[in-house]
Amino acid sequence: MTSISLPPQAVGSAFSLDKMIVARDKTMAAVRRIAAQIRPGMTEQQAKDLAKAELESMGMDRIWHGIIVRFGRSTLKIFKQQIDPDNVLLDDDIFFIDLGIVWDGHEGDAGDTFVTGDNARKRACAEAARQLWQEVADKWRRERLAGPALYQYAAERAEAMGWRLNLDIKGHRVSDFPHSIYKAGSLGDFAQCPDTGLWILEIQIADPSGEFGAFYEDLLVSES
Known part of the structure; x- marks a missing residue:
């Protein structure tokens, strides 16, 4: 059987940018609903079980x-x-929390970081991941950079902000399910400008102490 090689930014016949944005919004809403129910004393497994139940209740x-x-x-x-x-x-x-959920045949992928106490450094780390994501996304919107340049900029900005960017995490494709047939690789290695609504920008940073980090990811879309 002949293998068909699809372009890395290909989409299926059912693809809808509007549905991608809805899937993104629902996934981020799920992240926040789950986070609001997580309490000190829980284990990671208990939180994962809670998340699955919440997603089922939302009709994924x-x-x-x-x-x-x-x-x-x-x-x-x-x-x-x-x-x-x-x-x-x-x-x-x-x-x-990092969730990858299909809604109406389209892939949502979202993640965010939360803090249970008043530790100023941990709160700053969570906020820095969000801020850095926004700065990189804005850079993409303004300058239409390819993946390697986006992550080079992310690394430089992270260092300037006092954090370390984890370059083992470089973003990825999403689409109508399943995106994996497009074999697009990581956003950070993608040598073209990523199209709107097809790529997840992932930001994972660490405190220089090496004790903790923060994560934020969202869909790159042309309008903020």
């Missing part, structure tokens, strides 16, 4: 990548590393 089509919840030092882990099911969230802690 399916999960397209595993639910990720990271507490404390585990916020330094990258996507491919397993959760620590017995890791407990502390009273003065940091955590993030």
Whole structure:
């Protein structure tokens, strides 16, 4: 059988940019609804189970990548590393949630970081991940940069802000489900300007102390 090579920014016949944005919005809403229910004393496994129940109650089509919840030092882990099911969230802690969910045949992918206490450095780290994501997205909108240039800019800005960017996390394709047939690779290695509504920009930073980090991801769309 002959293998057909599809362009890295191809989409399926059912693709709709409007549906991609709805999927993004629903996934981010789910992240925040789940975060509001996570409490100190929970384990990562309990939080993952809570997340799955919440997504089912919201009427998702399916999960397209595993639910990720990271507490404390585990916020330094990258996507491919397993959760620590017995890791407990502390009273003065940091955590993030990363969800990949299909809604109406389209892939949502969103992640954000939250803090349980009043630790100023942890709160600053969570906010810095969001700020850095916004700065990189704005750079893409203004200058139409390719993936490597976007992540070079992200690394430079992270250092200037006092954080370390984890360049093992470089973003990826999304589309009408399943995007994996397009074999597009990482956004950070993609040598063209990413089209609107097809790529997730991922930002993962670490505190220079090496004790914790923060994560934020969202869909790149031309209008903010």
